[in-house]
Amino acid sequence: MTGDASTVRNVVVVGGGTAGWMTASYLNAAFGDRVSITVVESAQIGTIGVGEATFSDIRHFFDFLGLPEREWMPECNATYKLAVRFQDWREPGHHFYHPFEQLRSVKGFPLTDWWLRYKPNERFDIACFVMAALIDGGRSPRHLDGRLIEQEFVEADGVPSTIAEYQGAQFPYAYHFEAHLLAKYLTRYSTLRGVRHVTDNVVDVGLDERGWITHVDTAEHGRIAGDLFVDCTGFRGLLINKALAEPFVSYQDSLPNNSAVALQVPMDMDKDPLRPCTTATAQEAGWIWTIPLLSRIGTGYVYASDYLEPDQAERTLREFVGPAGANATANHIKMRIGRSNRSWVNNCVAIGLSSGFVEPLESTGIFFIHYAIEQLVKYYPAADWNPSLRDGYNDSVRHVQDGVREFLVLHYKAAKRDDNAYWRDAKTRVMPDGLAERLEQWRSKVPDAGSTYARYHGLPPYSYNCILLGMGGIDVAPSPALELLDEKAALTEFHQIRDKAQALLRVLPTQNEYFRRMRNEA
Numbered sequence: 174m175t176g177d178a179s180t181v182r183n184v185v186v187v188g189g190g191t192a193g194w195m196t197a198s199y200l201n202a203a204f205g206d207r208v209s210i211t212v213v214e215s216a217q218i219g220t221i222g223v224g225e226a227t228f229s230d231i232r233h234f235f236d237f238l239g240l241p242e243r244e245w246m247p248e249c250n251a252t253y254k255l256a257v258r259f260q261d262w263r264e265p266g267h268h269f270y271h272p273f274e275q276l277r278s279v280k281g282f283p284l285t286d287w288w289l290r291y292k293p294n295e296r297f298d299i300a301c302f303v304m305a306a307l308i309d310g311g312r313s314p315r316h317l318d319g320r321l322i323e324q325e326f327v328e329a330d331g332v333p334s335t336i337a338e339y340q341g342a343q344f345p346y347a348y349h350f351e352a353h354l355l356a357k358y359l360t361r362y363s364t365l366r367g368v369r370h371v372t373d374n375v376v377d378v379g380l381d382e383r384g385w386i387t388h389v390d391t392a393e394h395g396r397i398a399g400d401l402f403v404d405c406t407g408f409r410g411l412l413i414n415k416a417l418a419e420p421f422v423s424y425q426d427s428l429p430n431n432s433a434v435a436l437q438v439p440m441d442m443d444k445d446p447l448r449p450c451t452t453a454t455a456q457e458a459g460w461i462w463t464i465p466l467l468s469r470i471g472t473g474y475v476y477a478s479d480y481l482e483p484d485q486a487e488r489t490l491r492e493f494v495g496p497a498g499a500n501a502t503a504n505h506i507k508m509r510i511g512r513s514n515r516s517w518v519n520n521c522v523a524i525g526l527s528s529g530f531v532e533p534l535e536s537t538g539i540f541f542i543h544y545a546i547e548q549l550v551k552y553y554p555a556a557d558w559n560p561s562l563r564d565g566y567n568d569s570v571r572h573v574q575d576g577v578r579e580f581l582v583l584h585y586k587a588a589k590r591d592d593n594a595y596w597r598d599a600k601t602r603v604m605p606d607g608l609a610e611r612l613e614q615w616r617s618k619v620p621d622a623g624s625t626y627a628r629y630h631g632l633p634p635y636s637y638n639c640i641l642l643g644m645g646g647i648d649v650a651p652s653p654a655l656e657l658l659d660e661k662a663a664l665t666e667f668h669q670i671r672d673k674a675q676a677l678l679r680v681l682p683t684q685n686e687y688f689r690r691m692r693n694e695a
């Protein structure tokens with residue numbers, strides 16, 4: 174160890190799920206041996222065991238750790254995710270994509286606005302994005318030689334960045350991976366670099382007279398003292414909510430889904446096509462996720478227990494999956510929806526499910542973790558524990574969670590489906606502050622930076638455009654100005670998108686072909 178005693182040197186991470194190991198590995202990569210890190214994880218209390226789809230921003234995490242795709246992807250059975258496919262949210266048989274592709278604009282108006290005016294294709298996503306056709310065609314975003322799809326994006330080789338710093342073009346894909354394999358991989362990564370790993374149960378949390386954590390007591394390894402304690406204990410919130418009694422702010426008034434049942438379904442990548450997207454299929458009381466991995470399909474029914482019993486949810490999921498899942502064991506999960514009022518209290522920072530969780534729609538859990546870790550480094554305290562750093566951290570983390578909540582509520586409000594009480598109630602349920610007003614604005618002007626949740630929350634305005642136009646339950650009118658503008662450039666843009674998609678379909682391999690090559694080269 175080097176340096177003086179004016180900074181916080183001794184970090185104890187409690188919990189060894191995705192959050193615990195992402196935190197330990199990132200802090201280690203950031204601070205090296207200037208900060209000593211211990212991870213305490215229980216062998217008895219399992220991890221949540223789901224969490225397989227990501228934001229594209231996650232590449233900054235792997236870059237920061239110096240991990241290229243060819244190293245970590247095969248270890249985690251990872252595949253590419255080019256979009257979320259929303260199936261049956263408007264009506265049975267309908268689908269649309271929310272892709273990783275920047276929305277073009279023409280004469281200062283987003284292409285979605287022009288689509289509303291001219292409807293050059295029945296589906297806005299096919300007309301406005303190259304990706305839609307590529308996903309329908311099962312394509313990889315990379316050529317067999319590893320070159321990235323011909324997008325505006327230029328890969329910056331070996332320059333680690335952070336989510337917040339990155340100002341470049343939209344990266345064209347995210348990943349699906351087995352979360353428990355990633356946690357294992359990061360355990361090896363971290364321990365090889367000096368992170369101490371204690372497998373034990375934390376049975377008590379020691380507080381001083383001010384309510385600051387002095388140590389945790391373990392069942393078999395005694396007392397572990399630290400300066401900063403990171404609570405990665407999942408929905409339990411062992412440090413933040415239990416020991417420090419920080420209140421939990423529920424989002425259930427606007428997001429009723431609070432349960433899930435998951436199955437791991439075997440698949441054979443030599444036979445079954447790997448769809449390069451996460452699919453969210455609307456159901457009677459929620460939706461089912463389908464996530465193709467190299468090893469299996471991850472699937473689960475996310476539902477509201479006020480509307481559906483767990484055994485019925487499991488039956489529906491099994492019917493949906495068919496015979497391939499007959500031998501799979503169901504994992505029933507209760508979800509705590511909302512956030513800890515403050516994620517940083519005294520010398521404890523909650524990261525992961527202990528900090529907050531909306532629901533799995535749009536795969537924001539791992540993004541929350543990644544963002545929180547980057548913020549922790551940015552606001553890392555000195556020995557004086559300046560409260561401004563804590564407050565800055567809490568403010569940015571809270572807004573990411575509240576902003577994402579608003580984005581998810583939009584999905585249910587905007588879904589045309591209203592065939593039962595669950596979907597009808599979604600239209601009348603209380604909305605987070607400000608959303609009702611924004612929805613009104615969006616009826617006459619598609620969402621832009623000035624009319625979406627004002628603080629950084631990870632989602633760009635084009636994502637709101639996709640959900641609003643794709644879900645089909647809210648009428649949106651084109652900007653009146655488009656009547657007065659020459660439409661030629663917009664129509665040319667639509668043609669170019671179609672031509673580019675056709676050209677790419679001719680040369681890009683399928684995901685199966687791409688990963689077979691990666692597997693054979695490993």
Ligand SMILES: Cc1cc2nc3c(=O)[nH]c(=O)nc-3n(C[C@H](O)[C@H](O)[C@H](O)COP(=O)(O)OP(=O)(O)OC[C@H]3O[C@@H](n4cnc5c(N)ncnc54)[C@H](O)[C@@H]3O)c2cc1C
Pocket residue numbers: 187188189190191192193213214215216217218219220221222223224225226227352373374375376405406407408409411433473506508524525526527533536537538539540542
């Ligand atoms: C149904 C569902 C689907 C999801 N899908 C996605 C997705 O597709 N994409 C996405 O980004 N996110 C998803 N998430 C969220 C994602 O799973 C989590 O954000 C992620 O796994 C992080 O979990 P965690 O590490 O905070 O908690 P956990 O995985 O629950 O880990 C908690 C850890 O704390 C330890 N622990 C608890 N108590 C003690 C104790 N007393 N002593 C010692 N150790 C203790 C446990 O042993 C464990 O290691 C999903 C979540 C759910 C519920």
Ligand SMILES: N[C@H](Cc1c[nH]c2cc(Cl)ccc12)C(=O)O
Pocket residue numbers: 228229230231255256257271272273274343344347535631632633636
């Ligand atoms: N930070 C962004 C968020 C984002 C942009 N486009 C999409 C599409 C989907 Cl399906 C999820 C998130 C986002 C990023 O991850 O690139």
